[in-house]
Amino acid sequence: MALSVRRQPRYKFAAPVLSPSCLQKLCVPWEFGARLAAGAGDVQEVHVVDLLGKPRRVELCMRPRPDGGVACWLGAGWPEIVRKNGIGEGWSVVLRRERRGMATLTAYDPACCLAGLCAPPAGVTSKTRPRFIKLLRPDDREKMTIPDEFVQQHLIGAESCPSSQKALIIGPTGKLWPVELDQRQSDVLYGEVWAEFLTAHDLSEGNILLFRYEVNMSFSVQVFLPNGCMKEYP
Template sequence: MAPFVRRARPKYAAAPLSPACLHTLRVPGKFAARLAGGEAGAAVEVLLVSPLGKVWRAELRRAGSGGGPWQLGGGWAEFAAAHGVGAGWSVVFRVERRGVATVRVFDAAGCLARFCTPHAGVAAGKSRPRFIRVLHTDDFEKMKIPDEFVQEHLTGTYPSSQKAMIFSPLGKFWHVDLNRDQPGMLLGDGWARFLTAHNLSEGNILVFRYEENMVFTVEAFTQNGCLKEYGAAAADMTDDPIGQPSTVPQPADKELGVSPVKKKRKTRNGNTSLVVYHKKPNCSPNSVKKAVSQKKLVSTMPHRSFTKRITSYDLTSLFVVKGLFCSSVGLSGACEITLKMSTDNKRSWPVWFNIANTYGYIKGPGWKRFCRENKLEQGDCCTFSVIETTVWHVTIVSS
């Protein structure tokens, strides 16, 4: 199945802000060009939509005589002051359309700043919790989640949850161990592999959005604040469920034991957490022989999970499953499939499955009840992992 790479709107993360940035904020040329809509003038008026829904006018201009770097001024200082933005805070801009950007504000602790009263006439819709982090060398093995974020959003889940699930910019799910560090929490085993696979290093900026049940969506930004781009080739790198092969092409035998990043082995334990085994350099002949044997075994196993973005047709009519996937997991006719949330094995939803000419499909009241009780909406991403032919675990990430 072709890897799914999310295409996001242009964004710019300024983190953390220096005192000078509170008056004039330098903006990368790539982002400025998208916000300005290609206007070639030395100065362009733009609209900033605040977290309160109010619209502020600001000037996007080139420094110096018009040939310098792009800067945000002429209203930006007033915007920052009105929202209490100070040195050490962070902001993330998202282009909505030509000349218009929404702004998210993060406090000095890295948590999404809360504002009490929306602008008149603007609905105070639910905003999922977020925090921002600039990567430092201390974060490469373990990364601390802000204490304020843990206390407000995660204390009800932890310590019962020992793992977090990260939905990455590549459209893949990664499992990371949670280590308690009083009074906060650390992302531990699995985190370093996530950074390596996504080519993240010191100075990169990460924005975490908390979905629920210890599931996070992560956006990655380059050192200059622009949204990091990943191609289809990068999307093949995945931390697939244990016991299920990834879509990554298997390496040649002569490469075994050379690269710990490319030589991942995935297996599933009794739950749905992930364990990734790295091959180390200078492997003994016996370990290389064993790795070759494991590679042959994995290559014969069918791919047992897939990710799909939910459409209105999926919700109102039937949910289509590719015929090749159906045959690979042993589905050849009408049957009942039990759906379970990967984070909660106590509840289950029996759904009706059947086979058409070239595809399989799920439909009926059981499927609609699953969608309704899990608040599944158009645009949400679902990963279906086959535990047994008729038992599937589902992970949902809201759009």
């Protein structure tokens, strides 16, 4: 069964599990850099809206590679964003292109949860839906564990969660996938439907999945290629 309305998401780039070098210079695929670029030139200024909602100037650099490709990265200005937003080694980031010359940053802590949502200030309710990010590994084809911190913060005590035996996955094409849920293991997605979901979307080790919790154990999912580019489906 497919949803009646499918919205085309804005183009994104995902960088999972940042290394120390990524905190100084964030390499991005040419496909994303070309869409973000505000004009011509090997080095140009773009703006990245950080976790605090502040637009910050960053240099987008492009250089030809010996193999004929183009190397792209965020240079000057990126380390300041990392420092001011508390992003560190082992974190993951997603950049969403808003328009030419501007992107919005979201960050995921080492527990793979959207930063700022796992432990919101007392008495404050965020309007942003909870999310977590997963870099697929070989074992995830048989079963995939929802991060424990995400479970503790957003699923335990949620309506219908304790008795639910399935999680509803809304795929990037809008199709619904009722996936078996094993709550004895801190909420594990597994079974034939989970394997069918991965096969139908041509997913394997190295792909990146971005889960957004909707309501009542339903999740919408966006898919990224191993190079971080958003995987597009017809």
